[in-house]
Amino acid sequence: MHQPAATIDHVFHALGDATRRAIVVQLGRGPASVSELATPLPISLAAVVQHVQVLEASGLVATRKQGRVRTCSLIPNTLLEAERWLAQRRALWEGRLERLEALMQVRTSIDHAATTAPVDAATEEEPA
Amino acid sequence: MHQPAATIDHVFHALGDATRRAIVVQLGRGPASVSELATPLPISLAAVVQHVQVLEASGLVATRKQGRVRTCSLIPNTLLEAERWLAQRRALWEGRLERLEALMQVRTSIDHAATTAPVDAATEEEPA
DNA sequence: ACAAAAGTCAAGTCGTTACTTAACTGTTGG
DNA sequence: CCAACAGTTAAGTAACGACTTGACTTTTGT
Numbered sequence: 001m002h003q004p005a006a007t008i009d010h011v012f013h014a015l016g017d018a019t020r021r022a023i024v025v026q027l028g029r030g031p032a033s034v035s036e037l038a039t040p041l042p043i044s045l046a047a048v049v050q051h052v053q054v055l056e057a058s059g060l061v062a063t064r065k066q067g068r069v070r071t072c073s074l075i076p077n078t079l080l081e082a083e084r085w086l087a088q089r090r091a092l093w094e095g096r097l098e099r100l101e102a103l104m105q106v107r108t109s110i111d112h113a114a115t116t117a118p119v120d121a122a123t124e125e126e127p128a
Numbered sequence: 129m130h131q132p133a134a135t136i137d138h139v140f141h142a143l144g145d146a147t148r149r150a151i152v153v154q155l156g157r158g159p160a161s162v163s164e165l166a167t168p169l170p171i172s173l174a175a176v177v178q179h180v181q182v183l184e185a186s187g188l189v190a191t192r193k194q195g196r197v198r199t200c201s202l203i204p205n206t207l208l209e210a211e212r213w214l215a216q217r218r219a220l221w222e223g224r225l226e227r228l229e230a231l232m233q234v235r236t237s238i239d240h241a242a243t244t245a246p247v248d249a250a251t252e253e254e255p256a
Numbered sequence: 257a258c259a260a261a262a263g264t265c266a267a268g269t270c271g272t273t274a275c276t277t278a279a280c281t282g283t284t285g286g
Numbered sequence: 287c288c289a290a291c292a293g294t295t296a297a298g299t300a301a302c303g304a305c306t307t308g309a310c311t312t313t314t315g316t
Contacts, residue, residue, distance in 0.1 A: 009146055016144020017304080018137055028220040035262060047305050049263065068262045068313040079218040083211050090207040092156040145274080163292060175275050177294065196283040196292045 006059025011082050014058035019043065020051050024074065027061060031073040134187030139210050142186035147171065148179050152202065155189060159201040 014020055023037055038048040052072055055061040059078040063070050142148055151165050166176040180200055183189040187206040191198050 009149075012140070012143045012149060013146075015140045019304085021137075021140065024217055028217040030221075030224055033262080043304085044306060045263075046265085046307085049265095050304075065263090068311095070263070074217065074221045076218045076221050079214045079221075083214045083218070086207045086211045086214075089152055089156040089202065090204045090211070093158075093202045093204050093207075096158055147274085161292080171274085172276065173293075174277085174295085178274075193293085196281095198293070 006057070006078065008081065008085055010058040011060060011078060012085075014054050014060055015082065017051070017054075019047075020055055023048075023051055023055060023072075024060065027072060027074045031071050033069045033071055035069075037072065134185070134206065136209065136213055138186040139188060139206060140213075142182050142188055143210065145179070145182075147175075148183055151176075151179055151183065151200075152188065155200060155202045159199050161197045161199055163197075165200065 019041065022041065026032060026037055034048055034052060035045065038045045041048060052061065052063065056063055059075060061072050062075050063072045147169060150169065154160060154165055162176055162180060163173065166173045169176060180189065180191065184191055187203060189200050190203050191200045
């Protein structure tokens with residue numbers, strides 16, 4: 001029970017910031033201290049601490065302090081939750097597409113086994 | 129070439145906002161006009177238009193205007209790109225874990241085929 | 257014991273961003 | 287033709303979020 005209310009909302013909000021994503025990338029390569037995370041970044045240590053706090057609150061990273069150094073590591077399961085959220089939207093959408101294609105196929109084969117449907121044309125903006 | 133510079137940065141920034149995620153959820157169920165998207169939301173139509181613009185710039189949604197109604201739809205491939213970004217961080221991390229576990233297993237089986245490692249204890253903060 | 261290292265905390269600044277209202281354009285049904 | 291509809295644009299406001307600085311705490315190496 002380290003991150004009590006780690007909602008999808010917090011996760012995507014945390015990932016919405018480029019610096020925080022850079023931190024996540026770095027942590028992908030393995031655990032790191034706050035200072036190590038700060039070194040390649042063009043911001044102050046204090047700012048990095050704040051980012052780490054956000055990431056921790058979101059459930060994306062876990063931290064553990066030993067002596068004076070706080071070591072941060074990724075929580076893969078939270079990454080997975082975000083993946084699943086996206087995958088679900090996509091699945092719904094693609095499910096729709098498939099059903100629609102199926103319908104179309106029925107339609108065209110019933111109508112008059114015709115010329116492969118001209119469903120395209122201009123992809124952008126119609127003037128009038 | 130509808131969304132010229134649709135970077136991962138734009139995608140995650142777009143997903144960082146709760147209202148925009150709500151729109152994405154809605155679009156998961158199928159295409160919708162701007163007004164339809166606005167109906168369940170507690171904000172003005174103009175605000176929704178702005179969100180749709182952000183989503184379109186990010187490559188997450190495509191829109192097409194016919195007459196006076198603009199119809200929005202998801203672009204599943206962009207969702208997929210975000211998924212992949214997350215999956216890649218996770219894969220790296222989990223790869224590390226596996227290698228580490230492998231090492232541990234070698235160590236323990238060499239050392240003295242011993243009692244299943246007591247690697248746990250307190251999970252949070254060490255005082256001193 | 258002391259100085260440097262590694263964070264932490266609290267204000268405060270400043271830019272960004274979500275949102276509103278209002279005026280406006282194009283579209284459609286009657 | 288005209289009223290309502292669907293959306294767009296612009297300008298402004300208000301809140302939020304990222305970042306800084308500076309003071310402070312705890313830990314560690316010598």
